[in-house]
Amino acid sequence: MNLDIEKINAELNDKSPVEIIKWAVDLSDKHVVTTNFRPYECSILHACSSVEKDMKVIWCDTGYNTLNTYKHADELIKMLSLNVEIYVPKLTPAYIDATIGIPDVDHKDHKIFSEHVKMEPFRRAMSEHKPEVWFTNLRKGQTPFRDSIGIVSVSKDGVVKVSPFYNWTDEQLDKYLAENNLPNEFKYFDPTKVLENRECGLHG
Numbered sequence: 001m002n003l004d005i006e007k008i009n010a011e012l013n014d015k016s017p018v019e020i021i022k023w024a025v026d027l028s029d030k031h032v033v034t035t036n037f038r039p040y041e042c043s044i045l046h047a048c049s050s051v052e053k054d055m056k057v058i059w060c061d062t063g064y065n066t067l068n069t070y071k072h073a074d075e076l077i078k079m080l081s082l083n084v085e086i087y088v089p090k091l092t093p094a095y096i097d098a099t100i101g102i103p104d105v106d107h108k109d110h111k112i113f114s115e116h117v118k119m120e121p122f123r124r125a126m127s128e129h130k131p132e133v134w135f136t137n138l139r140k141g142q143t144p145f146r147d148s149i150g151i152v153s154v155s156k157d158g159v160v161k162v163s164p165f166y167n168w169t170d171e172q173l174d175k176y177l178a179e180n181n182l183p184n185e186f187k188y189f190d191p192t193k194v195l196e197n198r199e200c201g202l203h204g
Contacts, residue, residue, distance in 0.1 A: 001028070003152070005150070012152065013167070017168075027132070027160060028133050031055070031131055031135065032133075033045065033055055033134075033135035033136070035137070036059065037065070037069050037185065039185060041076075041137055042076055043165055043176055043182070044137040044165060045076060049080045055083060056083055058085055058087065060121040060122045062117040063088060063117060064191045065188070066187045066189050072183065072185035085125070087124055088121060089121055091116050096113065100112065126159070135163075149161070151164070151167070
């Protein structure tokens with residue numbers, strides 16, 4: 001897909017998330033939204049499902065989410081009637097815990113751990129669905145890499161990546177959640193990142 005990303009980002013900069021999603025779904029009928037049910041993920045799931053009710057939602061569950069996150073995910077799936085497909089690691093958390101555990105980010109086994117619990121399930125999901133458009137909830141200010149990409153970017157695999165809430169602040173999202181009676185969840189844990197401003201590997 002040959003797109004003028006710089007021009008597109010300039011044109012979409014003042015558009016609402018729903019307008020951005022509507023623009024993107026017209027690019028291709030092969031589109032997905034990915035989620036991990038972290039804080040504020042309900043915003044993109046609500047917006048995407050409001051544009052296309054049965055949009056495919058991919059959840060790569062590391063197996064290490066908190067009890068709160070699993071309950072939050074279940075609540076949102078039912079509330080929004082999400083069309084979710086769950087991808088899990090081929091190795092169980094019990095096996096991983098018994099062999100390498102959750103390594104420190106500087107440990108030599110951390111890359112192996114991340115590969116098992118996040119990268120392999122994600123690649124498997126993308127390989128099966130082969131999307132041309134990928135909706136994410138990346139936002140400016142989260143990491144240095146994310147500050148550089150804009151609302152629309154192209155992944156390293158050539159997929160058009162769309163972040164409808166890219167320019168939104170936490171305060172704006174809080175208002176969006178309140179207006180739409182959406183729950184949020186903050187007891188979230190990503191074992192592959194540890195630090196909030198560290199990339200997990202899927203995006204950069």
